[in-house]
Amino acid sequence: MSRPLRRARAVDVAARAGVSVATVSFVVNGKAEGRVSPATRLRVLDAIAALGYVTDASARALATGRRRQVALLAHDMTNPFTAQVAAGAAAGIAEATEGTGHLLLLLAAGLAEPDVEPVGAATVDGVLINYPGTLPAGRPDLPVVHLDDPAAGGHQVSLDVAVGARELAGHLADLGHRHVLYLDGNRPWSTFVERRAAFAAEFAARVPGAVVADDRCDIDLGSALDLATRRSADWRRSGATVVVAATDVQALGVLAGLHAAGVAVPAQLSVAGFDDIPFAAVSAPPLTTVALPARELGHRGAVLLAGVIEDPDAPVGAPTVLPARLVVRGSTGPPATVTLSA
Amino acid sequence: MSRPLRRARAVDVAARAGVSVATVSFVVNGKAEGRVSPATRLRVLDAIAALGYVTDASARALATGRRRQVALLAHDMTNPFTAQVAAGAAAGIAEATEGTGHLLLLLAAGLAEPDVEPVGAATVDGVLINYPGTLPAGRPDLPVVHLDDPAAGGHQVSLDVAVGARELAGHLADLGHRHVLYLDGNRPWSTFVERRAAFAAEFAARVPGAVVADDRCDIDLGSALDLATRRSADWRRSGATVVVAATDVQALGVLAGLHAAGVAVPAQLSVAGFDDIPFAAVSAPPLTTVALPARELGHRGAVLLAGVIEDPDAPVGAPTVLPARLVVRGSTGPPATVTLSA
Secondary structure, eight states: OOOOOSOOOHHHHHHHTOOOOOHHHHHHHTOOOTTTHHHHHHHHHHHHHHHHHOSSSHHHHHSSOOEEEEEEEEEESSSSHHHHHHHHHHHHHHHHHTTOEEEEEEEOTTOOOOOOOOHHHTSSSEEESTTTOOOOOTTSOOOEESSSSSTSSEEEEOEEEEEEHHHHHHHHHTTTOOEEEEESSSSSOOOHHHHHHHHHHHHHHHSSEEEEEEEOOOOOOHHHHHHHHHHHHHHHHHHHEEEEEEEEHHHHHHHHHHHHTOOOOOTOEEEEEEEEEEGGGBBSSSSSSEEEEEEHHHHHHHHHHHHHOOOOOOOOOOOEEEEEEEETTTTTOOOOOOOOOO | OOOSSSSHHHHHHHHHHTOOHHHHHHHTTOOOOSSSOOOOOOOHHHHHHHHHHOOSSHHHHHSSSSSOEEEEEESSSTSSSHHHHHHHHHHHHHHHHHTTTOEEEEEETTTTTOOOHHHHHOSSSSEEEEHHHHTOOOOOTSOEEEEEEETOOEEEEEEOOOHHHHHHHHHHHTTTEEEEEEEEEEOOOHHHHHHHHHHHHHHHHHHHTOOEEEEEEEESSSHHHHHHHHHHHHHTTTTHHHHHHSSHHHHHHHHHHHHHTTOOOOTTOOEEEEEEEGGGGGGSSSSSSEEOOOHHHHHHHHHHHHHHHTTTOOOOOOOOEEOOOOOOOOOOOOOOOOOOOO
């Protein structure tokens, strides 16, 4: 029972099983029910296994152990930062696996938890994780690359968010701000911890009597819009002259909420964010933000993942850290000199 | 050689093939190379086929003919409209196939053509097409649902873009505009043809001596920004007092380009779009646009596709057409009374 040297075809399977090619086709295309008897179907499956017949991607995956898919676990594909990471990852995986046709499976779930079942069910060869803490269960050997999660071990591509946060702190200190409302994302992710810690430390070092107060909300435009509409009077009454948001979608939501509440930006309250999504350049006013290279993050991560899939025993190298830089636009200005009365 | 009534386990495969469970594991996980002889590997594969052993998604797919994946063919996942369609489709496919674990594979390629190889290679059970004209080759029987492509035959979910376009034409006519620069997408898609035709017909019916001039560019923010920066003086010199873009990303790019060129919106030139992506509400100025329900488009399409996958012979019903409506914001106003001098 030796395997033929040339690749088996459906006609070979049919000959071995003593059936027609049409019968083989019914079986491999899942159309045997009502057309092919169970006994005949088993003969065909025996022949398929014996000949190593590769019918399509599923059969190829079974024969080779390769699924030719990688997954990107992400938070919310409607966040333009995530969409850019995904676009970069799709380009990177196509480039790095040229000829093998690896595909990107996007696992994102809006504000809910992503469904990681396909990772556990072994439909992928590796995973890019841009959703810290979402570890695929039950597959400890699965190749994984962490994106923008500086606290993660293992293979990772990160962003120099601390450098960007310090530049932003310096910019606001130079403008004369002393009291910041820091609007964090309501996820305990290391990239957010690092952004806030670096910003607060630099701001405190630059500004005598600096205050960095906290608020937090979901990482989307609507949640920040609602929060800013409700809370902006409190923020200003407390003495805050600038809102720094952990992400641009939150910062843009704050801009919309302040507009709804009749608060002028930056005359009465400055606003800044992190990411530099394309829409940050066309907001009202255009947003001062720490630019993070989302597309390159996804691209580099995918190329790294392809390498780990090829050689799972490759040692973990030093993390790739991509640069961040401050982009100053119209949403930040000198602090308002008059505090809003209650 | 009958199949056991209970589901076969790895231990059953091992017993039939006369090998250890570890050997079965090596074979099904693609780690046989260097560990399991070719003859033994074949015995294991024979046993797998004979027992109907279901190891993981790939094997299950081979046994059932189901891949438990559907694809969304789309233009550019960084366009928030597409991202919303994808989010809706992911939710819809999860909801409609509860318990079967269908996943959404996103095939989008920025401004290039998407790679439809996985569709041809049968890694999916069906396809949502939001990229008109991209037909998967070689699988004429594959379940397909067309999204926002009114000229497509077969199963489809569409948007009432004509109603929205007429509302926009009426709004601009009421403001006193007579000369429109219509910035189309540079793709010959039926939804764009329908938007433009309905707009132009309604505008002509409302405004004596109406002029609707054309320009076009790629469907992204940067392309429209470049075009508006270069061409806005020509547009105004020709007499246009408003730019209507076929998509919001183009309209937002025009806003940024007009800002760069020093053209005041809407005082010197009004701007409007189609889609109502979330960022249209926070642009400078906020964008007047025809709201199209992207998330519901994806959701309804996925539910329909799941039904077609379940029953491929189901008759094609009347197309679902989701409503569009005009949202008036600050980017449209009365026409400038003084024409720019050359």
